[in-house]
Amino acid sequence: MAGLLGDDRLLRACTDRDMGAVFRMLNSRGVSTRRIAAAADITQGRLYDYMNGKSRVEKLSLFEQIADAFRIPGHLLGLARRSWEPAPATAEHQRADSPPPDGDDLVAMEHFRTADRQTGGGRLYGAVVRHLSDRVAPRLVDTDSGPQVFAVAAALTEMAGWMAHDSGHDDRAARHFARALPLARVSGNLPLAANVAASSSHLALQAGDAARAAAWARTGLDLATQGPRVPALTARLHTMQARALATAAQRIPAAHALDAAQRDLEEAADTDHPWLSPFDTAALASESALILRDLDQLDDALTYAEQAVALRESGRERSLALSRITLADIHVRRCDVDAAVSVGHDLLSTSPTLGSIRVVQQLDELRRLLEPHRAYGPVREYLVRFDDARRARMLLLADIIPPTPGGTPL
Missing domain, CATH: 1.25.40 (Serine Threonine Protein Phosphatase 5, Tetratricopeptide repeat)
Known part of the structure; x- marks a missing residue:
């Protein structure tokens, strides 16, 4: 793997968390599929599915297994530093002219952010918290660290809050945000505090x-x-x-x-x-649709919701799903049930392993909006498909879904 770490194609595949592409590159370098499957602790059949693009690696534990098996540095996959990676140099051992750690911090932040958009916060929350604990927290008490490390801690703590929210743990999210604000203030970075x-x-x-x-x-x-x-x-x-x-x-x-x-x-x-x-423009369009919906300006809300979906149709699985849910919601409120069902069918293509409890909750809310129209054949047929897809989704997300007070998932 050492010879591949300088290959831009590998770096792009890691950024995209496309393990199928990583496996193909290893195979092209002479690593047998049997050896790859054994190292990653998966069957060869599953390996071929990944390599042929029929499915993607989604579970955090499998990303960690792959990183450790092939010595892929954790930050390339949005993971905390692996146990076998050399510890970062301490301040007294760094050369005076060595660059500040901002670059590494920014790279890690961007990897986490990119992976979160595709896989959902439920899959990455633990990795971000470990990164904060292992890589950032020790620098907060280092007398040689400058105020920038507090900005790093604030930004990653805020990100952990969003991932906790996406995982259905809003109390935990509030605690992360409450910790992030004073860190941002101490750093002197007022835009970060405002964020x-x-x-x-x-x-x-x-x-x-x-x-x-x-x-x-x-x-x-x-x-x-x-x-x-x-x-x-x-x-x-x-x-x-x-x-x-x-x-x-x-x-x-x-x-x-x-x-x-x-x-x-x-x-x-x-x-x-x-x-x-x-x-960005897509985020504003998505929020504008919700604002105008709440103001009962449904025609204008529909325009913005359609714009949000169009702008999110590539690269952001969770954002696209949430935008489609808003669009379907507005169609129902406008009494255009056929249009809502059409968008609903598009929603069923959302990756069932997307680790976002927010998406699950909003899908359930959409179902509640459609339920009163069950007597209409297309709605009834859609709800049957929806319930089947939901059962499969809950099985795949069982490792991250928090139990309800009654002891059952959501």
Whole structure:
């Protein structure tokens, strides 16, 4: 594997978490399929499925097995440093002219972010927490570390919060966000602190607390005005504010906040702030659809929902699924059940191993919206397909789905 680590094709395959491509490259270098299967602890039949693109590696434990078997550094696959990797040099052993660790931190962050978009937070939460514990936390108490390490800790802690939320653990997510904010403040990175406030606003919205969501959005906007201007960040904050106001039926203030978000995003530069959650045209379209839906402006909501789906049709499995759910929801509210069923069938193509409890929960909510129309044949047929797909999905996600108080998954 050492000779492959400099190959751009391998690096791209690792970034995409395309283990089938990695296996093909190993095989082309003379590693037999039997040896690959044995090292990865999978059957040869399953190996051929991966190599032929019939299925993808999804489980975190299997990524770790592959990384250890073929000595793939953990950060290339969005994993914590493996036990066999050399420990990072301590400050007293680093050369004075050695580069700061920002590059490695950014690479790890981007790997986690890319993998999260495709596989869902449930698959990666443990890896991010271990990375924080093993690679970042020791540097926080190192007297030679600068304020930048606190920004690294804040950004990754916020990411862990999102992954906990995606895994159905909102209390845990709130604790991560609560820890991330003071870390961001200590770092002096006010845009990062404002970004954490935006995440807290989103979480409050998910809990149905519009007043708290609006308060967090205002806090974020106050922080954002004190630091360097980042238009994409203020666009996100104005959007969260608009969503909170729309939930509270504050039509005119919500419309003004949404207009402000649109104006700010038009000013956004092509380059993102390295530690902030990306907020782009597709994200704004998705949020706008929800805002206008809550304001009962269903025709405009439909336009934005269709735009969000079109912009997410490649590269982001979870975002596409969530956008399609919103689109189907709006069709139901507009009494266009046929259109809702059509989008619903598209949703069934969502990877059953996508580790996102948020998607499972919203799919269930869509089912509840369609249930009153069960007497209509196409809806009845779709619900049968939906229930079959849900049972299969729950079996595949059994390792990450939190039990309900009654002791059964969701």
